[in-house]
Amino acid sequence: MTEVVATNQTIVVVGGGISGMTAALEAAECGKQVILLEKNPALGGRVSQMYKYFPKMCHPTCGMEINLRRIKANSNIRVMTMAEVTNVSGDTGDYTLNVTVQPRYVNENCTACGACRDAVETEFDNEFNYGLNKRKGAYLTSNMAYPQRYVIDPRMIGTADADKAKAACKYDAVDLDMQAEDLEIKAGSIVWATGWRPFDAAKIQPYGYDRIANVITSVELERMMDPMGPTGGKILRPSDGKEAKDIAFIQCAGSRDRNYLKHCSRICCMASLKQTTYLREKYGDDGKATVYYIDIRAIDRFEDFYQKVQADDNVSFIKSKVASVTEDKATGNPVLNGNNLEQSGMGKDMRYANPHELVVLAVGMEPSVDFNALNVGLSVNEEGFIERDPGNGGMFAAGCAADALDVNRAVQSATASSLRAIQVVNQVAGAEG
Amino acid sequence: MAAVKKIGAYICKGCGLDDRLDCGQLETVATREGKASPCKSHDFLCSQAGVDMIAEDIKSEELTHVVIAACSRRAKTEAFNFETVAISRANLREGVIWVRPDTDEARETTQEMADDYVRMACAEAKFTTQPPGNTEDKTACRHLLVVGGGITGMTAALEAAKAGYAATIVEKSAQLGGVVGQLSKRIATTAPFTELPDNGVAAMAAEIAANDKITVHLNSTVTRTSGAPGRFAADISTESGSTVTENFGAIVQASGFKPYDMGQLSEFNPDNADVVDQMGLEALVKEANGGAIKRPSDGKEIRSVAFIQCAGQRSQKEGHLSYCSGHCCQTSIKQAMYFKQLDSDIDAVVMFTDLRTPGAGGENFYRAGQDSGVTFTKSVASEISAGDSGPKVKFDDLLLNENVEQEFDLVVLATGMVPNSGVDIEAEAAAPAEGEAADSDVVASVPVESILNLDYRQGADVPQLVHGFTDSHFICFPYETRRTGIYTAGPVRRPMDAVQAMDDAAGAAMKAIQAIENANLGRAAHPRSGDLSYPLFRKEGCTQCKRCTVECPFGAINEDEDRYPEFNEERCRRCGTCMGACPVRVISFDNYSIDTVGQALKAVDIPDEFDEKPRTLVLACENDAYPALDMAAMNRVEYSAFTRIIPVRCLGSVNTIWLTDALNSGYDGIILMGCKKGEEYQCHFVKGSEIAHIRMSKIDDTLQQLNLETERVEVYEIAITDVERAPKLINDMAETIEKIGMSPFKF
Amino acid sequence: MSNTAMVEKYRSNFLKEVAENVEEGEWVRMCMQCGVCSGSCPMGPHWEHPPQELFMMIRANKREEVLSSSSMWMCTSCYNCIARCPRELPITHIMHGLAHYAKRLGLAPKENPTNKFSQRFWDNLTKTGRVNELKLGLSLYFMNGFVEGIKTALKMKDVGMGMLKTGRMNPLEILGGHGVKDKSGFQAMLKKAQELEAARVDK
Structure with a gap:
């Protein structure tokens, strides 16, 4: 069972794209405890799939590298991948999130040596490339993937190919019996940085x-x-x-x-x-x-x-x-x-x-999450984006969960939401002395 | 720090290292040459057992330094995270076995590569110290200075106060509110979009007045700013001349904009009383006070009004603004709605070329304008003249393809935003030497008043990026400008509307608060976040050449009264450009110095000239080039076994002594890999790569003195995506060496 | 209201005139000039002014050009434009509304075939309350003169014979044909409807 240490002074950031990474980092570098939840096996979100940024024509991976280094260097951030929020209860300064963590079938032992990838034969559409090519059933989403840890596609489970992956791993990192976990995580404030989809x-x-x-x-x-x-x-x-x-x-x-x-x-x-x-x-x-x-x-x-x-x-x-x-x-x-x-x-x-x-x-x-269906008490506009509304309590939108934004504006929005989350947890801390 | 250095070395045998390398020999190298003790190998070093083994040794052997010979320093960072010791890593996986073919012929050179990386890591360890951070118990001042009392500044102060930080607003005018305070209504950003909200300034001012964490100085300016994050001191002077000095931890500059001077648009008849700019219209609306809006010339009720978008904007004409101010389309829609909501029979026409109302709210607002009956005409207005009944606009209707002249009661010009960013310090630095005088009286020829009056060696205000705006050049890091602890927000940073400016204010306040907390702990800000090292300076050796003070991209180094450099470590971003600049090598960091790199490159075993085994030194920027090489390794792109790569913080930190040392030690070639320089720079330390290129342009002299071919040293701009190109450049150098022959400097 | 009265009433605000007098005319202001309507119209090449251009002309007060244009008479009600319009404009209805309005003011192009057909259809229908297809057909054949009419009739004779054979056309209708039971009641109904419409328009 995954252990998660969180209190009502913890900030939970939902979404590990550039907005979520930024919101998490800005708060963590201010000394706050942050849990960063990402649905996919690796951080990076949509920007990691971009070739260049306008108007500078620079490479998104460059900023990713810096942000990943910041995350690696900061013990205040706990990154959880393949994790999805299913429900939120409670109120400002005292939230409980229900989070489901899907099995990766690969544990922390993984050294990203690639032996499992070489051992398996089954291929699937590569979602990172919008299905333009195939990837193996044991894979790393990209060379920039963080955590730098392989994933076994759940469709492999029960096949002989999956057993090959397990056999190929010298480090006992492939665990085909891994199960989905349901966790409860406490939080004082929640930043929704769930981004967009084409x-x-x-x-x-x-x-x-x-x-x-x-x-x-x-x-x-x-x-x-x-x-x-x-x-x-x-x-x-x-x-x-x-x-x-x-x-x-x-x-x-x-x-x-x-x-x-x-x-x-x-x-x-x-x-x-x-x-x-x-x-x-x-x-x-x-x-x-x-x-x-x-x-x-x-x-x-x-x-x-x-x-x-x-x-x-x-x-x-x-x-x-x-x-x-x-x-x-x-x-x-x-x-x-x-x-x-x-x-x-x-x-x-x-x-x-x-x-x-x-x-x-x-x-x-379009917003990647249907917040009305998620039904956690967020004020959502006609277009599906989260509105700035005092009724949202200690929950704030960052980046494209708030509006259709370019990268620069998304990061700016994330930085602002980080402060708003800090305001909530500082008030909690103040109240608790 | 601890006087006794004790280095432990740990060699991983996993991920095929043991198959490809003689790990026993690596142990021997670490022990004999690297003087590591203990030195241990492990089948799976990053496993819990491996990590526990190291942790155990750190405790029992009282290790101060740990050498990890395994994978890249970018991998397995969670496992190899020992906070009490200095760590150096020998990259045997991505740096050796993944870039070399698994063949018998390659075995020997591959092993040599690994041996050298172990030697280099041990040498680095020997000369590095774990930085202590802020050991003095100094507490940073948790108080923000907010310069500018417009809606951006007010928001920054309120948001900071909500997080528990005090804030002082310094406002030049007699009241808070700035430009937004002069608006009748604001653009609607939520449904219903036809309902225009009040400007909101009064409510915010009341909130500020009631907040005991916020102080306001009206009719005041900042006449001097000194210090660094956590310990700024600012002189706040009133018009009457009285000055108080207060301490601050960080600064938010929200000095806003002024409307472009419409007087410069002679084609639009700016002297005509019935031609106004957007602020002029706001004044008319306020004057009307809910009644009919009257035109200035004769007080006639306005029955027809035209809005000319992009007046003096988006234009390459002399004196015009080339950029788009972003808010003007929505502002004109709002202003046309003023008329339509008074009386739907008033004609309101918006002449535009591209209607720019981006985002979710923007398009709704456009629709609301149309729904209110505002007419939108894709057209270009070329001239305004005095007509019989009012200003006559000549315009090209771009859709009906015709030239039209039409008279209106009033014409509103949507002119752009000009940032109040103070002194353009780079233009000033480029100007004749007189501009350097610190005394502002002498610089009377400069008409622009400084906003912050910084006492920084590099100028009185924050550097401007383009068109006078102080924006960051980085897409991913909008607040990473070049003055640590000073963050600009609102239209001084980039053209933006009020809603964006308020969000921007919160972001800037966030960074300001973070700067205070970093200063408190002696930590670096982005991009080397959390780095506890800072420049150490040996004053005795200094020749006062000033290179460090001039070249520091962050203005961190002042000059003291004796003309020695004065380091402000809280402003420092730890790039090492000062270290690279210093000709007498008196600047270093605990964990990054002339020696950590210099000794590592000297630790490499240089074979005899007749061994036909050249050596190429690659100094690779840790931000882009080094990760690119790592990723090349993940793709198993091979490169020459004669390569020895050392990551550097920035090419700006590369001191030419390293090159001289390398050439003298018998290296046959040197490659410097940095980030893109110039206007579209990608260098994370802004100027580092550029400065390095300039320095290296002079290296040819050194080479000629040594009687070496100039092709032996190359400087490249490498992007993180250059996964194929970076290895190719390395191989190109190998070919070049083959062509021109080995270096004669092998002893 | 007459044409001159309308000109007097709205002066230079044709957009408002359209909004208040043309069916669905209030939508014209919502057009954002993307041009997808004209691009997706199957009759596109045959229009003088495609819909979005008509809308732009309305905004530019080109009253005469718009109302005397044959463009909106070209609409075949395929509804492609409505389906595609990103702003939800009921373009098909606006086209018919404009045509109708132009007709009402007497500005519709007299020689436009759709206009001519519509008038003949109306005249035919209102006589007896039923459409006399034979008479309508013949009046269309001879719409452009006697010689043209004979030519058209000869060209169409096979179709006509076929229809006769299958009972789809009754030659006896030439004698007057059938009508509604209460013809005068029907006429009164029409008259009342016209009065109501005129009162609505004049208001």
Whole structure:
């Protein structure tokens, strides 16, 4: 049984992405006791699946490394992975969380030597790469995975392959009898840093994500660009594995649309602008990007980045929400259909049917947790994000649990929520003397 | 500290180390050459049994230093966590066996690699000391200075007070509230979005007045700031000239913005009384006091109003702002709603190119504006002139593709935000030498008044990033600017609206509080969080060359009256740039010094020139290059067995003596791997990598003096994702050496 | 209200005029000019002004151009635009509303086939309370003159014979055809409805 030491002066942070890691670290580096819960086998969240950040074009792993080093160096933080909150009871300064910890089937003995991975043969869709490739049934989510400890896929349990993994481990780290555990954890304050998930592109029927091979999502393109990703850093068309050099970006794929997500997801304009630069990075003058948009929302100094991209002759902008995507069967090229609003006007028809080698849907952000269903007394807005509300008591939202935010704003939000959590536990400490 | 050093060495045989290496020989190396005693091997060192064995020895043998020869220092940190001793790690797994082929031919060179890493770890241990941290019982001042009494500053003070910390607000004007205090209403951020909330300043001011943890100085400015986190001293002066000096633990700078001067937009007829900026409209609305809004020229009730977005913004024109101020679209929607809510028959047109209302609330607010009957026209206004009935706007309708002229009763220009960030210290430093004079009277030619008046060697205000904003350059670390313990928040940091500014204030207050707690314990702030070491300075050797004071990226080093460097350890981020800068090597850290690296590189066994076994030294930044090499190893990317890698805190900490020593010891090549420098720098210590590149540009002279080829030393920018490239660069050096031959300096 | 009365009443605020007088016209202000309606309209290439452009023209006070346009008469009610509109605008209904409003004010393009057909359908229907399909068909054939009518009739003769054979068309309808039982009651009903509508519009 996992032992967890927690009191009503403990801060529990739910979610181990960049917001959660930040919230946990800021509090812990202020001397507070923090428990960081993560549903997945490793910390890092969505940003660990990104190739580069806008507008600086730096690598998310770089900040991850720093944050992981901070976590490793700080004894105030207890990290629990594969842990999910099922219920919260109590009130400000005195919460009890019910947490279910799923079995990893690998214990602390693991040295991440990889012998189990080499021993097994079964493969599964690699969720870290949005299913763009396969991974073994014994795996490390990525080379940056923390804890640096392997996982046995639960679908392996009971198979001969799982026994092979166990046999391959010299350190008695594979424990196939591991069971799910239900824990109760005390907390004075809770920070919800549960983040976002990409909107399910298949729901946008006219764009054909589920029918047309060469229609992919923005998050998938990020994985393709990763030199350690599923395509080894190449932008390959799913239909024929050829490099795509003429790419269309469809903005508001799901966002700003009452049929899907009513809100603007904020980041997608910048994400696509960033991704247009990938083409230049890969192909120089041979790459061609076309962005189909309603409004380009590059606020504050992101605007500088937008102007830089605009100055690139190989990037063009078409003011138009794309009506539909069809497929040219002969070439596999998706064809975008719509009306170019800026070029038309007063009777001049500017309908287009533009073929491109690949289409990237700039998918929106939606909260990854349905807080209404979780039913722990949080005030939730129409879009599903947690609202700032005194009624939330000692619970605070950090990052994309609060709104659709870019990384910088998410971290800022997490830092703020960390202070609010500290306020609660300091009041508890004060009251208890 | 303990006078007697006692080093224990522990060699792991797990993860295939025992299969690939002669661990017995490693023990011999550690014992004989490394002088480690005890020295033990273990089949599975990170297991509970292994860890217990080490812990037992630490106690019974009274060890002060432990050498762990196993995996990378980035792995198994929970297991190898012994707080009382200094730990050095020999990276035999990621650094040796995972990057070498498992072949008979490779066995010998692989073993040599491992032997050397054990030697190096022992040498490092010999010259390192576990830093004691803050041993004096000094208590940091748990009191925040908040500069600026606008909504950001007020929020920072209130949030800090709620966490139990006192705060003092210094406000230049006669009342709290700043720009938001002049607004009639605020943008709605929750449903119902058509209901515009009050500006909220009065309620906050009342809360502040009632809070005994918060002090307010009105009509006051900060005329001098000295000290460091935990012990700042600030002179707070009133207009009348009286000054009080108070102590603070940390500072939140919330000095806000001023609206861009619309007078500069001559094409928009700024002298026309009926052309106003957004603040001008707020004043008209306040004046109307709930009644009809009247235009300034003749007091006529306004029946039609146009809002011109991006006025003097998002533009490369001379004198314009290139950036977007972010809030103006929503502000114009709000202001158009003022009119629509008075009378829905008033025409309110917003002329925009991109309507920017991001996030969940933003789009709702846009819809609320449309629902209120505000008209949105995607268009570019090019000119305003005096019309018959009011200002006449000439604009291109971008959707209907036509040129239009239309008269309105009033035109509102959505101009941008200009940050109040004080003195641009970098521009000042670049200016003629006179600017260096500390006396502010002499610098009368600089029109900008300083906000903080820091007595720092490197300038009176915090460094600016771009366009005058003081934002951090790091995406992941928005508050990591270059003055420890001083955090800027609100529109001085980045263009932002009131709601964001209030959240930002809480974040900055958090960092300020943390800075106090760090100072209290003698701990470093990000990115070497928790590091208890600090620069040790041997004054006797100092030649007063000033390199350390000039180069410190964090302005941590002042000069004392005798012109010696004065280290403010609470400001220090422990990057070691000062150590790298010092030509006489009088600066070091307990756990990172000229010797810990210098002795480690000298401990490497340099084979005879005729052995055909060259040696390449790699000094790799611990933040990006070293992890990249680790991950290359995880992918089993092979590189030359003649490589010896030493992680450094930052390339800025690399002292040229290390290179000279290495060349003199007979290394054949040296590679420095740091982070990206320049405008889009990735260096975690801002300037470290850049400074290193400058220093190394001069290394060619040294090489020529030694009669060595310049190709023997290379400096590279390495990203953490350079998993393929970093090993390739190492192999390239191996090839180069093969081409130009071995170093003649092997003795 | 007459056209001139409307111009007088709303002066330069056509958006408001549309909101108050056109079916679902109050939605026009909610358009965010994304263009997905025009892009997804199957009749797209045949419009002079696609829906989002009409909305923009309404905002820009292009009253004459909008009301005399044939564009909204092109709508075939496929509802693609409504399904796709991210702002939930009932575009199909607005199109018909605009056409209807233009017709009411006498501004609808006289030669527009949809307009002509609609008028003939109405005239045919209101006579007896039932549609006389034969007469309606013939009036359509001869809509553009006698020679055109003969040509069209000849072209369609196979279809016509087929319909006759299967009892889908009754040649006797040429004599007047059937009607509702209480014709005068029906006419009174129509008159009352027109009065009510006129009163509503004039209010």
